[in-house]
Amino acid sequence: GQQVQQSPASLVLQEGENAELQCNFSSTATRLQWFYQHPGGRLVSLFYNPSGTKHTGRLTSTTVTNERRSSLHISSSQTTDSGTYFCAIEATGNYKYVFGAGTRLKVIA
């Protein structure tokens, strides 16, 4: 079945540093989303981005479809960015969204 690998598994940053989170997948993605989850909190969609580059605030998502990879760039990290970031893929058009294991980010002041 569809495999989604996220790296790194965890990351610790000093406030102000940048972060690059990676998502690699085994089949061409029809749909791709990045989510954020605060510890114990609800999942929040950051980007729906099956191809190309999207920006919002300090966040940038870039998906290269034919290379089966996506990245999430966080610039000038803040302590409030701490939490887990998930990548989710739907590969075959059958609405079966599969999640990666996540990247746990901790930003310290």
Added chain:
Amino acid sequence: GGIITQTPKFLIGQEGQKLTLKCQQNFNHDTMYWYRQDSGKGLRLIYYSITENDLQKGDLSEGYDASREKKSSFSLTVTSAQKNEMAVFLCASSGGSAETLYFGSGTRLTVL
């Protein structure tokens, strides 16, 4: 905007008990999902439903049943609760092939 409501927020059951989790959405979305999230882990798909009365098995469907009797609701039944399936169960919905997934706040299951 819409909302996804999951009930109950906390569910405590005995080992071997049959337990039902409920999810309601007012987005008028066609597709709904049930995921399980173990502590500190990612999400695993249990069941999904593309439209009313449709059911599709995910990667973790064994030990669970689901029901989509109307467009706005999707129920998940744990057929025989086990201690190793204590987790948060998350319901999600989307409006079709090019739509964002929206999530409820989850039901936390404890098995005694």
